[in-house]
Amino acid sequence: MRKVDPEKVEAKRRQILDAAIDCFARQGFHGTSTASICAAAGMSPGNLFHYFPTKASIIEAIAQDEQLATAEIFEKWSGAEDALTAIEEIVVEWMRLASEPTYARISIEVGAEASRNPDIKALFLVNDQRVKGRMITLIERGIRQGAIDAALAPDLLASWLIALAEGAVGRVVFESKFDLSAHEPVFRRIVRRTLQK
C-alpha cells in the first residue's frame, strides 16, 4: 500500500486552491470551468477530482480559508486586557488582510455568489455570525470596562464594524494605488470615536 504524505497532500491542495482563486478572480465562479482550473494548476481532471470532487467544493474550501484567516485575527486579540484596543487592532489587521488584492477580489466574488447560491450563503452566514458574535463579546467587555458607550446596542455596532471592513474590500479593488498605511489613521479614528463614550 502507498503511504500518504500529509505535507504533499496539503501542498497539492494549496496548488489547486491558488489556481482556482486566480481563475475565479479573472472569470468569476460561473465563468470558470473545472477544465480551466486543471490547466492553471497543471494537473489532470482525475487528479483534481481526487482532492475536490466538485467546483462547489473548491469554493467551499476558499470560503473556509477566509473564515480561518479572520478567526486567527480574533484569536490573537481576544485575550487583550483592553477590549477597545483589541477591537481597534482587529479592525486594522482585518483591513491589512482585505488590502491584499487577490483576497479583495475573491471576497467580492464569494459575496456575489453567496447572495444567490444557498449552499455558499449558508457557509458565509456561519462565518458572518461567528465574527459578529466575537465582535459583540468584545464590545460588551468594553462596556463593562467603561471604555465603550453603553448607549448603543452592541449588535448594531458590530454590524457597522463588519460593514466597514467589507466596504474596505471595494476601495482596495477600485481605488488605484490604495495605500493602507495612509488610510490607517482614518479607520482607527472611526473605530475609536464611534465606540467611545
Place this chain on the structure above:
Amino acid sequence: MRKVDPEKVEAKRRQILDAAIDCFARQGFHGTSTASICAAAGMSPGNLFHYFPTKASIIEAIAQDEQLATAEIFEKWSGAEDALTAIEEIVVEWMRLASEPTYARISIEVGAEASRNPDIKALFLVNDQRVKGRMITLIERGIRQGAIDAALAPDLLASWLIALAEGAVGRVVFESKFDLSAHEPVFRRIVRRTLQK
C-alpha cells in the same frame, strides 16, 4: 410613418431592465442568457434587441441607473448651508437606497462584474470618481466652515464614507431582518464623530 411615443419607449425599457435585474440577482450576469431576460420580460429577442443590442448594454444601463440614483441624492443636499449636516443626510439617504434588497443584490453583482470586466469597471470608476469628488467638495466646505476636522485628508475621509455605504449593502443582503431605522443612529454617529473636530 409610425410615431414613437417616448413614454411607451421608456416603459418598455423599464420593463426590460426590471426583468434583467431580477434574472441577474438570481443567476448572476454570466448565468443569465438574453433568452431568459426575454422570457422574464415577456418579449421576443427581436423586440429586446431593438432596445438593448447586447447583454452588456443592459448591464451598462443598470450601472447608469445606479449612478443617477446616487447623483440625485448629492444634488438634493449639496446646496445645504451646513456641509456636515449635508454629508450626514447624504449617507442616511444612501443607506436607505442600499437597504432596498434588489438594489443591494444588484450592487454586489455590479461590483463583482466590475472587478473583472474592463468595460463595466470603466463605467463603475467614472461613477466612483464622481461620487468621491462630490464628497471631497462637501468635506472641504465643512472644514472651511470650521465643523470638520482639518487634521485628516478629505480624500481619505471620502474613501471611508464610501466604504461604509458600500459595506452596508452586504449587511442588507446577509443580515436577516435588517432594519434600517434601528441602524440609523449608529451610522449618523459614525459620520458625525469621525468628521467633527
